[in-house]
Amino acid sequence: MNIRLIIAVFLGVTSCWATFSMYPYFIQLAIEWKSGKEKNVLFHLKAPNPDTPDTPNPDFLYSALFYDLSKGDLLLTGDVPEQLDYFSIAFYGANSFHYALVKARDIKEKTYTIRLTNGNTPTQSSGELHVQSPSTSGTVIVRYMRRNAEDHAYIQRIQQRSMLKQLP
Amino acid sequence: MIAFLKQNSFRLLIAAPCVGFGIGILVLFIARNTQPTVQGSPWKTFLNIGSDGESVLQKAIRAGVGIYALPKEEVVYFMANTDEEGNRLEAGHRYRISGNAPFTRIWSITLYDDDHRLSANPLERYHINGSMMNTEQGQPYSFIISSKEENDYWLPAPEKGNIVLCYRIYLPPASTFPIQASQLPRIQKL
Numbered sequence: 555m556n557i558r559l560i561i562a563v564f565l566g567v568t569s570c571w572a573t574f575s576m577y578p579y580f581i582q583l584a585i586e587w588k589s590g591k592e593k594n595v596l597f598h599l600k601a602p603n604p605d606t607p608d609t610p611n612p613d614f615l616y617s618a619l620f621y622d623l624s625k626g627d628l629l630l631t632g633d634v635p636e637q638l639d640y641f642s643i644a645f646y647g648a649n650s651f652h653y654a655l656v657k658a659r660d661i662k663e664k665t666y667t668i669r670l671t672n673g674n675t676p677t678q679s680s681g682e683l684h685v686q687s688p689s690t691s692g693t694v695i696v697r698y699m700r701r702n703a704e705d706h707a708y709i710q711r712i713q714q715r716s717m718l719k720q721l722p
Numbered sequence: 723m724i725a726f727l728k729q730n731s732f733r734l735l736i737a738a739p740c741v742g743f744g745i746g747i748l749v750l751f752i753a754r755n756t757q758p759t760v761q762g763s764p765w766k767t768f769l770n771i772g773s774d775g776e777s778v779l780q781k782a783i784r785a786g787v788g789i790y791a792l793p794k795e796e797v798v799y800f801m802a803n804t805d806e807e808g809n810r811l812e813a814g815h816r817y818r819i820s821g822n823a824p825f826t827r828i829w830s831i832t833l834y835d836d837d838h839r840l841s842a843n844p845l846e847r848y849h850i851n852g853s854m855m856n857t858e859q860g861q862p863y864s865f866i867i868s869s870k871e872e873n874d875y876w877l878p879a880p881e882k883g884n885i886v887l888c889y890r891i892y893l894p895p896a897s898t899f900p901i902q903a904s905q906l907p908r909i910q911k912l
Contacts, residue, residue: 558731565735566742573746574778578785585789610790612840612848613830613890639828640892644792650785652793695790699828699892701853 582650582693586620593622593691596630596718601706614640615709617696617716623672624690625720630668632696632716634661637708640699643668648689656683669721670694753783757801762903764808765800765889798898800889805909811887813841813869813880819850819887820864821907823857828892831907833867833877836884843878850877866912 591597599616610616621628635641635658643666645654656668660683667682672690696716698709757766768784768791776784784791791799803811811817819831830851835841840848850865855875857863865875867885879885889907891898898905 556731558735562731562734562738566738566745569739569742570746570749571742571778573743574750574782577746577750577782578789581785581789611888611890612832613828613851613892642792642796644790646790649781650789651781652791655793655796657796693790697792701851 578649578651582646582648585650586693589620591618591620593620594628594718594720595619596716598710598713601700613699614697615700615706615713616698617713619694619718620691621670621687621694622691623670623687627669627671627721629719629721630670630694630716631665631719633665633712634658634663635698635709635712636664638699638705639701640697642697644695644697645670645685645687646693646695647687648691650693653688654685656685749779750782750786753779754787757783757787760800760901760903760906763906764802764804764806764909765903765906766802767798767800767901794894796893798891798894798901800906802887802889802909803884805911807911809911811885811909813883813885816872816912817867818864818910818912819867819877819907820862820910822862822905823852823855823859824891824905825859825895825897826891826893827859828852830890831877832888832890833879834886834888835880836886838886841878841880841885843880845878847878850875 596617596619599618601612601615619628619630630643638658641658643656644652645656646652656666663681669682669684670687671684672687698705698712700706700709757768759766768780768788788799791797805811805817813835823829828851830849832849833841855863855865865877866872867877867879867887869879869881887909
């Protein structure tokens, strides 16, 4: 068998596999680009309404963040919405794959402080959760379950109190 | 054939990555619509989201059809684009959705258009959930999907085009698995 043929088959199969592996990265980049949002800025998605019904899931109100840890860690703080049926903070890597999830039932206090890092971090301080990102970039999605108008107003107050801080 | 390949092996070397890339894209395109179906129902699902058993191809497909999904311990997602007879769900028809409420406090059925966008409507009603139906766990529920106002519980559909339903069970108890068709809502064309 010609060695070039063997190499060609190998290249073909590898390229096909690489396409599967790279596709999620491409989708992630496309979503970031389409959103027009800056990196390391926490934003809140509007609830669906007749003009802009593009919220992915009407069960939730969302806050989200496209992060870049190349300049340092990020500190995410906020209140735990105790009166909701569901609240979670999900972390996705540069390939859009989920790698960590902080749930309301994991947080003992009424507030949370999460340090998002991609490298070695100082000793964990009391009450601070550390989330180790597998990549320097990715996405954080905060989900607040909304069942009625009362929940809606409550969530909006909680969202306004959540903060993101860039650490040196 | 072999002789031709041998004669053109250098060109083949150059073309192979392009062919591999093309096949990869084609497979992803075809696989988008071939999620596993729960036998005996129109509902499709990925049950191994975020698990170690998820292959590179499954992850790639999921990035295309359900990016930022939560693992199955948090939510189980089911999608349906056909009724129980296997016919495409179309906005111009009326459908009855019925079943028994799952054994969890939180569940919902959301209606999307063919592009997986919520369907704009003046009622601002995009889904039906457990609290709207006021149904106890395990108890029966039923509602209508229609583009015209109904007397019964109803979910507004657009005037035309195809529709897709997404059934979500949040914080599913262990007894939810393995998923069987009898646990999932029926989709009957009226």
